[in-house]
Amino acid sequence: MPEPLYAITPEEEARVYAGGVRVRVLRAGWFRPDAGGFFGVVPKALWSRFTETDERGRLLCRLNLLLVEAGGKRILVETGTGVRVGEKDRDIKGIEGGDPAGALRAVGEDPASIDYVVLSHLHYDHAGGMVDAAGRPAFTGARYVVQRDEGEAAHGDELRLAGLMETEQLDLVRAAGQLAEVQGEVELVAGVSVLRTGGHTRGSQAVLLGAQNGGARAEDPQEHGIFWGDLIPTRWQISVRWVSAYDDYPIAAVEVRSELVQRAAAEGWWCYFTHDPGDLPVQIEATEKGGFRVRQG
Ligand SMILES: [Zn+2]
Numbered sequence: 001m002p003e004p005l006y007a008i009t010p011e012e013e014a015r016v017y018a019g020g021v022r023v024r025v026l027r028a029g030w031f032r033p034d035a036g037g038f039f040g041v042v043p044k045a046l047w048s049r050f051t052e053t054d055e056r057g058r059l060l061c062r063l064n065l066l067l068v069e070a071g072g073k074r075i076l077v078e079t080g081t082g083v084r085v086g087e088k089d090r091d092i093k094g095i096e097g098g099d100p101a102g103a104l105r106a107v108g109e110d111p112a113s114i115d116y117v118v119l120s121h122l123h124y125d126h127a128g129g130m131v132d133a134a135g136r137p138a139f140t141g142a143r144y145v146v147q148r149d150e151g152e153a154a155h156g157d158e159l160r161l162a163g164l165m166e167t168e169q170l171d172l173v174r175a176a177g178q179l180a181e182v183q184g185e186v187e188l189v190a191g192v193s194v195l196r197t198g199g200h201t202r203g204s205q206a207v208l209l210g211a212q213n214g215g216a217r218a219e220d221p222q223e224h225g226i227f228w229g230d231l232i233p234t235r236w237q238i239s240v241r242w243v244s245a246y247d248d249y250p251i252a253a254v255e256v257r258s259e260l261v262q263r264a265a266a267e268g269w270w271c272y273f274t275h276d277p278g279d280l281p282v283q284i285e286a287t288e289k290g291g292f293r294v295r296q297g
Contacts, residue, residue, distance in 0.1 A: 005029055005097045006106035008067065015270060015281065016221045019070070019191035019211025023225060025272065025280050026065040026104065028080040029097020032058035033123055033275075038233070040245040048235040057092055061275035062236065063125065063291050066227055067207065073115040073188035076100065076139065076255065077207050079129030084167075093125075098189045098249065100129040114142045116180075120229025120274065121201040122146070122154050123246070125164040130173050137173050139235060141179040144173045145188065147196050149179055150203025160248065164179055165201075192201050197260070200230040200252030206260070209270075225270035225281055231257060233275040238284055240290045 009015075009024035016022050033059055039047045051059055066077035081098035089095075097103065101111040117139050119127045132138045154165035173179045187193045192210035197204050210224035230246070231253065234236060240257040243250040261284065264271060270281035283295040 017210030018214025082129030149204030269286025
């Protein structure tokens with residue numbers, strides 16, 4: 001049986017982190033980024049040990065969103081490509097699905113029930129679904145959380161970024177009074193924080209899952225998780241120097257990846273990768289050679 005385009009982690013397999021933060025992965029379709037861009041300066045001889053390309057040199061990647069429930073609030077992390085990408089672009093980028101509200105409805109969840117929408121950054125495959133086909137916010141009851149730096153970059157005059165950011169969608173959400181610009185590390189609800197990382201884009205942010213103090217009883221969940229955004233798009237790119245050609249600030253990206261990957265390995269954080277085609281979350285561990293890998297079993 002072919003797998004459905006849209007799917008969510010089954011209720012009974014939802015992960016619960018410290019403080020009762022409940023997380024499910026919402027699979028919102030597929031896209032196929034160009035492998036050369038995706039792996040940047042990493043030689044094909046190295047990355048082809050992990051994955052392969054289609055006949056057009058593209059990688060089969062997922063659009064992974066998170067549905068987070070904490071403190072009585074519902075948080076959607078990322079919006080996928082949305083429904084406004086034209087046919088030609090959908091073909092070049094190999095997009096299937098990508099509609100975040102449609103994905104929620106397909107799994108029996110109401111888009112109007114979402115309180116916060118977190119955008120890791122403003123590239124098309126993350127922020128393209130902020131608004132619907134008519135240009136209205138796709139999540140009518142939500143505040144959209146974006147780093148201030150990212151909004152400023154979208155409106156900046158850097159030629160490199162021209163046409164790469166979802167500036168129009170950002171402005172439509174702002175005009176609707178639903179934009180919440182934040183700066184740095186901000187707790188949205190107890191146990192769910194956004195953390196500005198930069199690196200991939202000027203105002204890229206990750207999402208930290210789990211309260212610092214999870215509860216006193218032995219049976220209380222104590223674990224923590226992280227949604228990496230495109231700072232680390234898939235498990236293939238855990239090596240901290242494997243930055244992509246889409247990273248605007250590669251030197252900063254390597255530094256912040258190094259710091260966070262070390263913490264994630266040392267503290268056993270469960271990792272959610274935006275574009276990973278495999279089962280999530282996974283934990284990572286240090287190798288004998290000083291690198292990192294996905295922990296097996
Ligand atoms: Zn991406």
